[in-house]
Amino acid sequence: MDVKVISKYRLGEAMELGFPFSIFRWTHAPGDLPEVLFRRNFWKLVYVIAGKGSIEINGHEYLLSPGTVLFIHPESETRYRLAETKLEICNLCFLPELIEDRLEKLRDPSGFFSILRPGSSAPPEAVRNLCVQSAPPSVAGLFRKMEREYRSGRNNCREMLRTQLIELLLLLERNACRLRNRRRSGGPEPARTVLAYLAEHLESGVDYEELTLLTGLSRSRLGVLFRRETGENISSAYLRLRLKRAKELLAGEEEFSIPELCRRCGFRDISYFYRRFRREFGTSPRRTAGR
Template structure:
């Protein structure tokens, strides 16, 4: 296979996939390492949903893992290609459409403006890393998986009024993608806040601790900070701070024999010597003074 930089870029046009005024198509395709010696861009939107197999979708030079139930919304100007290892195969359901197909539903999508504004062609230069993450769902939930399969059946059977049904299904699909994407972004932001809080505790463990001030430092509420920290680390902020202080005390007792136990205790942020003794013994199985032999 040619080096990615040497692959020709082919621009796919919508008239290859549909004719007339119904700007939509859905079909399954199986890819192998030799299937496509090109990279592609297009003049329509594309949603890929992985039915089976594993690989990667490379979008504008950045690779994203693909596995069953992975879903990706691809911008028309994105330059894409598949990467598959060895003799592996991957089966994809492709959903192709133009935004005009769902223009009637714009008022119903107001709850997710950050997601839906990507369908404005003038905003392509603004599709950054976070926006790209909104378009990538590593494992779609069951409601999305069921809806994709229902759309495939509806399109293939082409019963009366199937176009109207497809338009409604596509609108629902985008709503469900936006909903799951929004949950993912919130979790990602929460994890980032929790990690910053953990770094702060490690660096400032010896200082007085005020949860409200720490929350204000990151621009979130105290309740939100407690919730995301507990979800990320499985412990409270207070427990994490005690761990940081105990770890620092253990290290100082070994590295600074000239310091008394009291100096280490108060220097690491504890304000009660007997409390420090109890915590230290529970954590390390001996009194602080015994650590030095």
């Protein structure tokens, strides 16, 4: 199959005028895609906004759905495959020289950033790790911020984009490390990871974005797997753990006021706490404390 090389100079004036960065949206439609492989002389980040399909990268196929992020190495040969729906994506293209001075300051125990350095190659494992599925909402939000900043032309716009690009790469590096570790170890069941997280955050509340980062799963997929493994949803499990903790504190030697107990177990509404406690244990918190 033919390979078509896309030059950085086709990406608009920004890439031509000494600022090797561009971000723009594009929509692929079934039937519009040529039967060729594409290769670039720049790096490309792709965020899927809407639609479904797949992309072939160096002979490996990756499914695409809203929330998927791909980090495409210049040496990689790619082509999209669509079935029946359009695919709306956000393309972020850049050259590493844009952030070269900042890359040198980053700790890189995983080697994620080493492939951005001049003369580096892309080993197969690195390419697989760059394909991050089900990115957390923070990644989508950062893409939108960078789109707005790029169009704004405000003072220090270029410096802001450099900073945001580093932030985006750091988020993707963390995701890639988690995915790699899960593949190597077989990974703990999502339910165990979630339950351990809930037990450590009884007072502060659940940050679902953090859970998606910990598990490498989207919120909806995580919810499905958690229910399959435990028979309950995450919010029900969290409520049960908080009530269990409240009962343990009430039965202990240390005395707590009800407002303090609610604070320690993450309840903001005392009336709600009373109702849920009675429903769970068949008695009131005060009677439990008096036993």
